[in-house]
Each structure stands twice: as C-alpha cells, then as structure tokens.
Amino acid sequence: MAEVAGKNKKRRPMALGDRLFDYANYTFLTLLMVVTLYPFLNTLAVSLNDANDSIKGGIYVWPREWTLDNYKYVLAEATIFHATMISVLRTVIGTVATVFCSAMVAYTISRQEFVLRKFVTVAFILTMYINGGLIPNFLLIRDLGLIDSFWVYIWPGLIGVFNLIIIRSFIEGLPESILESARIDGAGEYRNFFHIVLPLCTPVLATVALFTGVYQWNQWFDVFLYNSSNIDLSTLQYELQKILQNSNASMSAKSAGDAFASAGSQDANAVTPFSIRATMTIAASLPIIMVYPFLQKYFVKGMTVGGVKG
C-alpha cells in the first residue's frame, strides 16, 4: 500500500478532488475515533475512580478521585492468576484448533469437483440455524464425559460455520492459476492445502483467528454450565463475573446482611457493581485487544497475491 502510494507521488501530483477526498476522509475517521474511543476511555476513567465517588455519576474521560482500589479488589482474588492461565490456554488451543480444522474443511468444500461438497456444505450451514436447546446439549456434554474437563472449551466450538464459509470464499477467490500450477506439479491435496492454500490464506486465517480468539477469551457461559464447581478450570471471565455478582449481591443484599455488616460502622461502600463492571471490562479486554495490532500486519493490501506473483 505505502509502496503504491509512493509510486503515485512520483508519477504526478494528486488531483484536487483526491486531496479533498483525503481531507474529508481523515476528518471523518478522526471523528469516528473520538466516538469509538469514548466508551473505552469512560470505562477506564470509572475503573480508576473511587467507587464511592463514582456513584455520583458525571465521570467522563478523566477520573475525579484517582484510585487503584478497584483493580486491587478485582485482581487480589487468589483465583485470578490461575484463571487467566486457563483463559490463555483455551484461547491458544481453541484458536489454533479452530483455525486449522475450519481451514481444512473449507478447503474441501471449495473444491468444485469434490463429490461430497454440497452435502458437507449444507450439513454445516444448517447447524447455524438450529439448536436442540440447553438441556439436550448439556446432557450430551455429560454423556461425552466432558463435564469438569478442559476439553469442553474446545470440542463443542471446534468449527464455526461462519468462519468456515469465510475461509471457503477466500480460497475460491484465489487466482486459479496458482492452484493450477501446483496441480501440474503433481502436488497432492495435502501438499496443496498445507503448502499453497494455507500460506495464501493468511489474511483470512488471521481474521478467523481473531474472531475465535476473542470468542474463546470472552466465553464464560460454558464454564458456568459445565465447570462451575471446578475452580481449577475456571477462566478469567468467569472469575470476573463472580466478582461482579458478588458485589451486586452484597450491595442489594435483601438478606439481613446489613444488620451484620453495618454492625455500628457505616462503612462507605468499598466496591460497587458500577465500578467493578468498569474495572473488569478493562482488565478482561486489554489483553485481547492487544492482539489486534499484531494481526494487522497480515491485512496489508496486496501482500498475498503480490507475494506469490513476485
């Protein structure tokens, strides 16, 4: 991209219309950044603001009473570190497995001559819109022996149909000459897939990896359903949900909690759900957000095709 732009410059000065377009474009994108950065900054500010003070509202992008107490409260949980490790593990294993398996199936259904092509495609697509329901799914997982197991994070979501179809579209969009030449070389399907298709698909695989990684990282419902009684398999998001729930409950304890808690001291609120929610948003999303900038290099235009041709 940069290279192309460079060439342009050498060739001739930009036309007026082009420049106007650029100004408008940069202005618009800057505005967009302001609007999309706000919620994050706001959440960050709340997370760094005194919980008690935050109740009053009116925090925008800058904390009024700085504190790290919210983070201390959230991250002090003994379980957080281990849960984070499980999250990382499931994200890494889950992403690798999903990307690889999805790509493989996608490759087969991109082959027009494959006799099972239509059958496989339709069989997958249908599952996007059907669901047996919560309890049958639960019973299945139980019967497969996946309750209280790490693998319950990986198996059920191994292939996402959405990912599958996207990858297929990409493979179909590859210049056929490339596959053709490989075939003339006498390359088998495996070689074709591993050595030609996979490397050419880097941008889409990066995309799918991002989608899957974010999904895996954010997932807590499966922990809730299947592994809630096994702290060793708990994930970061689930532990954070626990902390949030805890602060919710202790706040509006319908129970007599108050009669014991206040016990004379009218302690101001150490934590509030409002602040905890903001803090856990930041704590949980920062690590995964960092992934994107690293993946972006795979989205540089023209890399794939140009690379092969060159």
Added chain:
Amino acid sequence: MENNTAGIPATGAIAKKPAGMARFFKLLLQQRALVVMSVPFLIWLFIFKYMPMWGWTIAFQKYKPALGFWEQEWAGLTHFRFLFEDERFIRVLRNTLAMSGINLVLGFVTAIALALLLNEVRKVMFKRVVQTVSYLPHFISWVVAAGIIQSTLSPDGIINELLMKAGFIKEGVLFLGIPEYFWTIFGAGTVWKDVGWNTIVYLAAMTMIDPAQYEAAEMDGAGRFKRMWHITLPGIKPVIVVLLIMNIGYLMESGFEPQYLLGNGMNVDYSENLDIFVLKYGIAQSNFSLSIAAGMFKTVVSFILLFVANNVSKRLGEARLY
C-alpha cells in the same frame, strides 16, 4: 480433478452422475484425500450439533427436567399456540424483524463503507490506529455500553445539552421514552459498537485484490471513487454476498441485550422482541418447552429466508452459500 473454476456452478461429479452409485464411489475413492479431510468433521458435526436435536420434542411436551424422556407429559401444540395466539406476538415479531433488518442494512453499509474509507488511507500508522480504536467498543459489554447510551441520551446528557445550546429544543427530550425513536437508537448503538469489528473481515478480503488492478486503473486516469466502485467493491463482492445470505438467515435473531437493557415501560411497544418475550414467559418461568418452540419457529423462518436469499443470489449470478 478437472475443474476448479471458482464461481461457476458445479460441473463436477454430482452434476454428471451418469453411472450412479458405482461412479460415485469410484470418485469418492479417487478423492479420498478430501474425504479424509472432511468426513471426521462431519462426525463431529453430527455428534455435537445434530444429536441434541432430539430436544425439539421438548416443544411438544410439558417438559419437566426431572423426568426421563418416556415419562414426559405430551402437550401437543400448546406451546406453539401460546406463542402465536398471544396478542403481543405480531408486535413482538414486527419489532424483531424491524430491528434485525435495521441491523442488517446498517451493519453492512457502515462496515463496508468504513472498510473502503480505511482502504483509501495512505498513512499506515493512522490506518492502524483507526482500525484498533474503532474496534474497541466491541469489547465493552452491552451492560456498560447501554449505561453510556442511557446517560448520553438522558435529559441532562450531552445530546440534549447540545440541542438546547443550538436552540433546537427548549427542554430535555426523553429520547428513550419516545417509542418511535427506539429503533433508531438501537441501530445507531449497534453500529457504534460493532462497525469497527465488522470491518475486519472486509479489510481481510481486500488483501486479495491484485494491486496491479489499481495501478492499471490509475494509468487510465480513474479517480478514487471509480477505483472504489470498479475495483475494490467488486473485489470483495463474493464475501459480501455470502455474508449477506448468512445474515438474512439470521433475521429472526435481532439480539437480546441491547433491547433488554435499553427497553423500559415507555418504549416497550417498540423494544420488546421475540427473545425478550421468550425470556419472560419461557426461561424466567423454567418453561423450557416454550423456549424450544420459539427456537423451532425461528429455525423454520431462517431456513425459508436462507433458501430464498441463496436462490435469488444464484439467479443473479452472484456467489452462493451452498
């Protein structure tokens, strides 16, 4: 192995099938590599996605989780009747379709537009920063996002303040209290939250476009818009079409959290969708049967929509889903 032309309707084995089963198995043997690469996943698919489908029978039962399958009391179409005969059903369905329709159109248009604009940015750093920042709201949960929307739109929120300063209104407007505004707020909120995220796939698609095409176009003196229109857009069209078809199949899924969180007594006529209805009368009352009945209804509609969309696309000679 003779044909791998993308985009051209299958002319391969299935289309020919002159010798029936024998030929089919012969081809299967020939393509055993592809079989090995896909069939294990078919088994996976069957176990994890199709086996739980027995659960659909629950829709016809007065389901009690404590009882085994044969001990359940059958209820016939009671749950479907409850769903369809409720006077709110039409309204709830309307809201569902309206909001998912808005989502679909706005979601596609804005994401593609943003991808196109980003594609025109020449400063790599700037482009990367915009990409990263615009995808941030995706990581804010709806609870937090809804809170921000609510305070922004409150009578003393920034929107009202700006409008008052500009002299358009005299006193704060209860935006979330005006039912007719709800869809707009919902649509804007969803775009704001997900436009950056939705853009990613198109940006990835654009990497497939051969830079030589742009160079050639430039030589011919094609301007920015022309290049966008004649090179970039056609380049990502197959991805757009396939995503579009898939999402048309999802028209019954309009989301749940934003409507639930932004909904209130004043806008309920426009905010309540099928999922919320099912939550109130199904899940919240441990009525698993009703949830499944509603799910089946959604599935049927999805299949019809999917079939129609795919066929239309086929007729138009565009990419197909299957």
Added chain:
Amino acid sequence: MKKKSMVLVVTVMMLFSVVAAACSSGNGGNTEGGNAGSGASGGANNAAGGEEKTQEKATFTIFNGAGAAKDVNTNETTIGKLLEDQTGVNFKLENLVGDLNTKIGTMIASNKYPDAAIDEVLGAGAFIDLTDLIEQHGPNIKRVYGPYFNQMKAEDGKIYFLPFSNVVGEYNPDPNINQGAFWVQRRVLKEAGYPQIKTMDEYFKLIEDYVAKHPDEDLTGFVSLTHDWRFFATTNPPMHLMGYPNDGEVTVDMNTFEAKTYSASDATKRWLQKLSELNAKGLFDKASFVDNYDQYLAKLTSGKVLGFFDYGWQIGNAQNVLKDAAKKDPAKDDFVYFPLPVTFDGEKDQYLDPPGFVKNRGIGITVSAKDPARIVQYFDNLLKEENQILKSWGIKGETYEVDENGRFYRTAEQIAKIDEAFREEFGFKYYDWNWPNYGTNSTLADGNAYAPGLQPEVFQMSLTEADKTILDKYGVRTYAELFAAPDERPWFPAWGIPKEQGSEPQMYETKKTELTRKYFPKLVLASPAEFESVWAEYMGEFGKLDTAGYEKFMTDEIKKLVEQAK
C-alpha cells in the same frame, strides 16, 4: 504475608501444570484434568471413607442460588475453622454466577447435585426429607425451628429445607430502616421546623414549599425508581399508603384474610394522580421512567433530589455516600435522607415488616449428598447458641466486648477493624445468612440482640451528632421508632408464598407487571385532564387479567398459613 503468597503462586502453578498435563495428553474424552484438580483441592475428601467417626474430616459442597459471596472453603475462615474443629466438616461454597433457572434445569435434568443447596426452585425430587434426620441428630434444630415445623412442611407433609427467617426469643426490631419509607432530605425538614409528616398531601406539600422557596437551586421534587425488576419501588407505594406492610402484589384483610390486589384500585389511582399532579407542577422527574439504577443512585447522591419512595436496602449505596460526606463535613448532613411513615390520610402506618417467616427459601440436602447425617449434625452444631454468637458477633475480646451488665458491644477500634476484607477473612460474610440460623430479629437467651446491628448499644454508637439531633427533634432514639409497631400477620410476607413455575398465579404476576410498566408512565406523564381517559384505558387492559383467580389463590394460601400458625 510474602511467604503466603509464594505458597499460593507455587500451588497455582502446580494446579496449572496438572491441567496442562491433562491437556497435552490430547485425548478427547479425557477428564483427568478435572479429577486431578478437584482431588488436589479437597484431599481431605478422599480420607473420609469407611467407618463413621465424627472427627473424620469431610468436605461437602453447598450451592447457593442467590450468589451472595465468593466461592471459598469454609475452613479457610476463622469461624469455619472453629466449626470444622468441632465437627470435622468443611463446606465448599459454590455461588451461582449465571442464570438460576438454567443452572437448576441442568442439575435436575442430569440428576446431579451438590450435597446441599440453597434455593426455592429445587424442592421435592432434589431435596431429601429432613424429618427423620432432625429427629435423630437435631436437638438444636428442633429447639430453633420447632415452632415453625408446621409451616415448613411441604404439601406432602415432609420437610425439605430449613428457612432462614425464624425468630428465636423476643422479636427485636431493626433500628435502621431497611424497609420502605418516603424519604426526604433533612434540610427540608430542618427548614420547615421538623414538622410531623403523616399524610401524603403533607409530604408533597413539604417538598413543594421547599422548591418554591428555592427556585434557583435547580431542585427536583420527587423521583421514582422504575428500572427493570426494581420497578416495584414505583408500584408498591399505594399498599403502604393504605397502611399495609409489603405483602407484594396484595393487601390482606386483618379479619377475613382476603387477599386483594391493588394495582388497579382507587389507591393506585390516587397515588398516580398525585404523581401526575406533581409532574404538571414540574416537581416530578420525568426521567424516572427511563433512568437505570445507576442513574437513579447518582441523582440521589447529587443533593438535588428532595424526596422519593424506596426500600432502605435499595438505596444503601447512595445513603452511604451521603453519610460519608456528612461525616467529613457536617453541613452536608442536609442532604442525607430521612425516612417518614407517610400514609394517605394519616392511617396507622405498617411500613415495618412484621415478624415474618419467609418459607420459600432455605437450605436443603440433596439426593446426591454423600453423608446427609454429617451435614445435619453440622447444622445442628451451628445452631447451638454459642455458635450463633460466634457467627454473628465473633470472638469475645476480638470482635466484641461484654460490659458489666452482660451487654454485648463493639469498641470503636473493633468497628473500624471489621471492614469488608475482615468480614471475608473472619467468615462473617459467609455465615451471615444462608445457613440454618436464628432469624435476624432474634434475641439471645441473655437478652442481647442476635445481630450486632440490631443491638441498641451498637446502633447508638453509629449515630453522628446530626443523626442524634434530628432523632431528638422527633422524640425517638431509633429510626424504627418513627414508625408504628407492626401488627401480627402470621402469613407475612405474602410475596413469599411459593408459586409453581409457570403456574397461573406466576403468569398473572408477569402480565400484571408488564401492564403496569407500560401504563404507569403514561398515567403519570399524562396531563391532569387526560388522566381519566388513560386510566380508563388501563382499566380496560387490566380487566383482561384473571385477577379474581389470582386473589383466590392468594387468599387460600394465606388462610392455610394462618391455620398452620395457630
């Protein structure tokens, strides 16, 4: 401290490697990770086998559907450790994180439960009958729950769980207002010379006058909480204004025990009409109907809102902020809210909860329990008076003191020491509630309050000078004394009457809530001229509900409760 965290890190890493090892074995159906993990955390568990010895260590799990605290082992807390020393039993607490109905559904469907569980949704089928176990192992359970056994029995005459709100000894009222009240800023009362406010009109007049005198302060007269399930803070006031306690959807006649809904009654009409008038005068905050809970709390802490109706436990966070500010700067005491017992025309108020018995929640032992007798023994041991003191007051000399008259109290240092972190470490937080216990309003045999917060000495220590001043102006020593003493209502609370999931009464409540949620804003925001026509429309819609059926159900249930209590 440092050493402790090192141990922790090492343990965590070990656990991690166990899981990692299980993962790398790469076998699909492998559950090794899970088993190894749980074995590591509850090693004591395995030892408990063979012959029964009371001191044999055992760990049981308790699932709490209300999700009130963190997941811990009780023996990691001071209280829990002491109890383990007595009984050899440790409990692993698991709190609900997601949706309760979902979790329960999966438990029931797979017929696999934790050993004990706290919730109403389970019940017959999941819980075992405790009658015989109590007979064998529960002298203290009998002492504490004996008077309630009749009410605790399910339809089939069995006892499936132990509820939590049974009062032992004399009923001891809460000096603070955790229940409903009409609240007003103290400055409003101060400026008006601390008048006695008894009727709804007096209350709103007070607010109106204050706003009129301070036109430049951008004040809001009245707000109302409507967000999500908290909407009842807007629908319940007519009940209280008529002089009834919080029975939920109905008011119950003291003589005939007839339950009547009030959502479409004249009382509700009068209440909404009043709000509508306030709105017309610009005293009502319209945004009440779109604000979420956070926004509502923010408004209460802003100092700009003069009054509102709500339950004390819902505004705790806001009131704490205001009190905190007032402690630092006494002038800010003006913004602290003061509860008032307001009724329509000065009827006797019944805001305070009467001694009630919430019987739709409790702790039960499930059919999956490994050793129900041990659990019952633990419960029984916990119900010994000394252990009840331990779990609510703590350890003498550490968390409370006893004066020469035998009265319990806490020193200022102790009060300061017992913050949230301490409550977790010591175990107060985990033992406060959700165990077989004395109900909060109980009195110990020696006359001390069971709950420290309810001990007059402790309460008095918590008051600031400003608190004392205003209480003094009204001639009372506690906030509760502002309110009339509750009459005896053996069915109370009627909202605690169990309704089958998906049953007609439950359906009625859902529909009724939906209807009121939609029409209340319309009614309040309608101009006084339109009010009648909107009300007529609302009545038309309301007429479609089977109110008579619901009232009959409630009346029948209430009469049953009255019978049982005889």
